[in-house]
């Protein structure tokens with residue numbers, strides 16, 4: 001902590017103190033507060049490619065990637081230019097712009113299961129709306145979610161929600177009524193027996209199962225083989241819908257998300273009903289989406305009785321950023337992401353093994369994360385990962401930060417590489433790993 005405090009003693013510390021007087025906890029989203037790692041959060045003033053620069057002028061290799069959107073790297077010239085051109089044409093009109101259907105086309109081209117797309121501004125809105133559509137279409141009240149899955153901060157989805165709640169050790173959120181919380185059944189992930197039992201206990205009452213296509217907000221926990229297929233079969237057998245949340249994984253885990261990886265192995269016609277997207281689809285600006293089967297999406301106003309709307313929905317700058325990102329995310333980009341994630345996983349594993357730190361590197365497509373703890377078999381549930389050694393993560397995190405590598409400030413978050421993470425960048429990260437692994441060993 002000494003080194004961390006010293007390095008943060010300049011502009012970062014001053015800005016953090018000023019922000020803390022004006023903004024709750026000094027942050028506008030809790031995980032930014034360094035709550036579980038301690039020390040001074042960095043204020044970033046610029047980013048380019050694989051690096052970000054803090055308020056003290058210090059450059060870091062970045063593995064946060066704006067929590068996902070920065071697929072092409074920070075300030076990619078094509079994205080910046082598209083946004084600048086859109087801005088010059090006007091910041092928004094509260095009416096449709098051509099980029100909205102162009103972005104819908106891009107999404108549908110990568111996701112053949114999606115017939116219609118509705119653009120919103122945040123992942124929270126996307127999942128909230130998908131659930132409203134599911135309830136509207138089925139006329140049923142209850143939702144199933146899995147412990148450790150994060151679907152944004154709408155009231156009904158905050159129980160056992162991973163992400164910031166895991167970081168801060170919260171079971172759920174105050175301010176959610178018992179009635180609302182009672183309409184969400186929280187089940188263990190990767191457990192089809194528990195799912196079947198829930199359907200049998202609540203016949204005709206469950207509108208939808210919402211699931212991250214691969215859990216990525218409690219560290220990375222991909223679905224066990226057969227879990228996704230079993231989940232879809234069970235839900236459909238009981239007249240419930242499946243909402244696959246690809247906000248984090250979409251257009252990142254692979255060109256068509258984590259479902260895109262699982263799709264290949266599925267029997268014909270077996271697929272989720274609704275999908276949610278965010279992060280990459282907005283290219284770094286506030287944009288997210290939901291999409292899926294035509295008859296379900298047609299439930300939305302103005303065609304149907306399920307209401308949803310937004311002053312900023314389909315904002316032309318956000319649409320331009322998303323379009324430029326997806327149009328530039330070609331096969332070479334995904335190959336680079338995969339190569340970077342593979343190389344990093346090996347370096348990480350080697351460094352922690354050499355230092356004698358019990359760990360497990362987790363993967364889902366191009367996403368990775370590391371669990372600090374003894375995991376002889378792959379963890380499958382939230383309970384499996386909640387007990388990890390956060391003191392080791394903390395020591396590891398600060399050693400990396402001091403060496404100029406910006407990792408997620410939580411043991412429960414995914415690491416994000418970008419197309420700008422070339423071999424040289426991976427080499428810089430690799431150079432910092434042995435000392436960080438030794439710091440973890442000593443913690």
Ligand code: PMP
Nearest residue numbers: 122123124150151152245247248
């Ligand atoms: N779903 C998933 C899987 C997410 O990872 C997130 C955000 N990390 C959300 C939904 C919520 O998105 P937003 O923060 O844009 O509201």
